[in-house]
Amino acid sequence: MHEDTQSGAVGPSLNHPLLDFTEVLKGIAKITTKQPFDLPSPHIGPREMLTLKNLIEEECRQHSFNGVVITHGTDTLEETAYFLDLTLDTTIPIVLTGAMRSSNEIGSDGLYNFISAIRVACCSEAKNKGVLVVLNDEIHAAKNVTKTHASNVSTFQSPQYGPIGLVTKREILFHYKPLYREKYNPQQISKRVALLKAYAGMEADLLDAIFDKKYDGVVIEALGQGNLPPYCLPGVERLIKANIPIVVVSRCFKGVAQDVYDYQGGGKQLKEMGVIFSNGLNGQKARIKLLITLTKTADPQKLNKIFQDPVCDFEE
Numbered sequence: 001m002h003e004d005t006q007s008g009a010v011g012p013s014l015n016h017p018l019l020d021f022t023e024v025l026k027g028i029a030k031i032t033t034k035q036p037f038d039l040p041s042p043h044i045g046p047r048e049m050l051t052l053k054n055l056i057e058e059e060c061r062q063h064s065f066n067g068v069v070i071t072h073g074t075d076t077l078e079e080t081a082y083f084l085d086l087t088l089d090t091t092i093p094i095v096l097t098g099a100m101r102s103s104n105e106i107g108s109d110g111l112y113n114f115i116s117a118i119r120v121a122c123c124s125e126a127k128n129k130g131v132l133v134v135l136n137d138e139i140h141a142a143k144n145v146t147k148t149h150a151s152n153v154s155t156f157q158s159p160q161y162g163p164i165g166l167v168t169k170r171e172i173l174f175h176y177k178p179l180y181r182e183k184y185n186p187q188q189i190s191k192r193v194a195l196l197k198a199y200a201g202m203e204a205d206l207l208d209a210i211f212d213k214k215y216d217g218v219v220i221e222a223l224g225q226g227n228l229p230p231y232c233l234p235g236v237e238r239l240i241k242a243n244i245p246i247v248v249v250s251r252c253f254k255g256v257a258q259d260v261y262d263y264q265g266g267g268k269q270l271k272e273m274g275v276i277f278s279n280g281l282n283g284q285k286a287r288i289k290l291l292i293t294l295t296k297t298a299d300p301q302k303l304n305k306i307f308q309d310p311v312c313d314f315e316e
Contacts, residue, residue, distance in 0.1 A: 024111075028118050029066075034059065041073025041080075041098075046189040046291055049083040060090050067093040067121025071114065074098040074147055074155065077133065081142035082285050085131035086184050086292055093126035096142075097134050100153045109136070109153050116167045123172040129164065130178050139165035141178050146282055159254050186295040191216040193294070195287045197251055198222045200229065207235025210244075216298070217245045217290045221283040226250060226257030226267035233265060233273075240274040245294075245303050247276045249286050256280050274300055278307045 025031055036055055037048060056068055072080055081096045088094060097117035099110030117134040120126050131142040135156050144158035158164075165174035192215045196206055210218050218239065222228055226248050228236070239246055248270060250257040257278060259271035271277065278286045286307075293306050 025115070025118065028115060029122050031118070032059075032063070032065070039073075041075040041077060044073070044076050044080060046083065046288070049080050050087075050186065050189050052080070053084055053087050056084070056094065057089060060092065065092060067095065067118075067123075067126065069114070069117045069121050070094070070096045072096050072098050074100060078142070078146050078156075079284050079288050081131050081133050081145065083288050083292070085142035086182050086289060087186060088131065089183065089185070091128050093121045093123065093129070094131045095121045095126070095134050096131065100135075100151060100155060119167060120165075120172055125172065125174050128177070129174070130181055132164075134167065137167045138163040139167065139172075139174070143178065143281070143285065146284075184292050184296070186292050189291060189295065191291055191294040193217040193219060193287050193290050195219045195283050196221065197283070198228055198232075201231065202229045203231045204233070204235030204238075207232060207239060211235070211238055211242060215244065216294055217247070219247045219249065219278075219283055219286045219290060221251035222248045222257060222267075222270075223251060225255065225260050226270065226277055227261050228265045228270065230265040233269075236270065236273060236275065243298060243300070245276060245290065245298065245300060246274075247278050247286050247290055247303075247307060249278045249281055249283050251283070276300070276304045276307050279309075 034055065036052060037044065039048070052070070059065065077096055077098050084094060095117045097113045099108060099113055101108045101110070103110055113135045116137065120132060120134050120139060126132065129141070133140045133142060133145045133156060136154050138156070140156060140158045140163050141161070144161045145156050146159065147155050148157045149155040164176055165172060194210050194215050196218060198220055207218070220228070236246060248257050257267070259267035259277060262268040267277070281289065289307070293303060297303065
């Protein structure tokens with residue numbers, strides 16, 4: 001991105017700003033570049049993510065790469081990272097990075113983050129750790145990382161879990177690695193999944209609209225540990241009876257949604273109605289996962305197992 005010094009507006013650069021530093025990058029790694037998209041991140045959706053996944057796998061089949069670095073706008077970076085984490089079939093490091101400041105802005109972090117990402121992608125210890133997100137000297141797992149601030153350079157954090165590694169001047173340091181990897185192989189992304197945030201006094205009208213518009217699923221960021229106002233329960237029941245899956249996460253910044261509270265609209269009642277509780281994902285990540293898994297099954301029991309037991313056999 002490039003900032004107009006007169007108006008202050010930020011828009012796409014005419015040329016990729018990092019290509020101006022080719023000589024600097026040569027001292028770090030031998031780099032092959034591909035540019036499948038030239039889009040701001042709000043324009044990137046699941047279809048573009050699938051295209052990127054297929055491109056990476058094809059390039060890795062044809063060439064002996066040690067790693068892959070993807071530069072990406074920060075608004076939807078975490079969703080692309082998680083999509084790739086769930087679908088890529090490779091053991092080499094896959095690293096996403098971006099910038100919070102425009103390329104011509106004082107204190108721009110783009111080049112530094114890019115170099116850090118390349119260093120991580122070249123690190124043998126980064127193998128078999130899933131898709132990684134590298135910004136601001138920190139290495140995060142795709143499943144846990146999220147953008148926490150609209151403009152601060154330290155925006156990417158992993159609430160509850162923290163980074164899995166650090167980038168220092170001398171070396172790349174990893175603290176731990178994810179315990180398991182999920183892997184799915186969608187051939188296309190054609191389903192539609194909505195994402196709602198619950199609120200005080202929420203009624204059934206938005207859920208009714210999802211039904212009327214023929215969505216294939218919905219993720220709800222529920223209150224607290226996974227509760228909804230009682231007024232929206234008719235909408236929940238209507239979707240469940242139509243075999244449209246509802247996945248619940250917490251709208252809270254930390255914590256896990258569970259079927260704990262036993263009152264009208266409480267998590268226990270929702271679970272009994274057939275609502276699926278996601279194990280620790282935020283709303284946007286749960287939506288990505290539901291989009292992917294719906295390409296294989298809409299069976300409520302199978303979906304419930306997938307969201308509760310990530311290491312289950314997907315084909316069961």
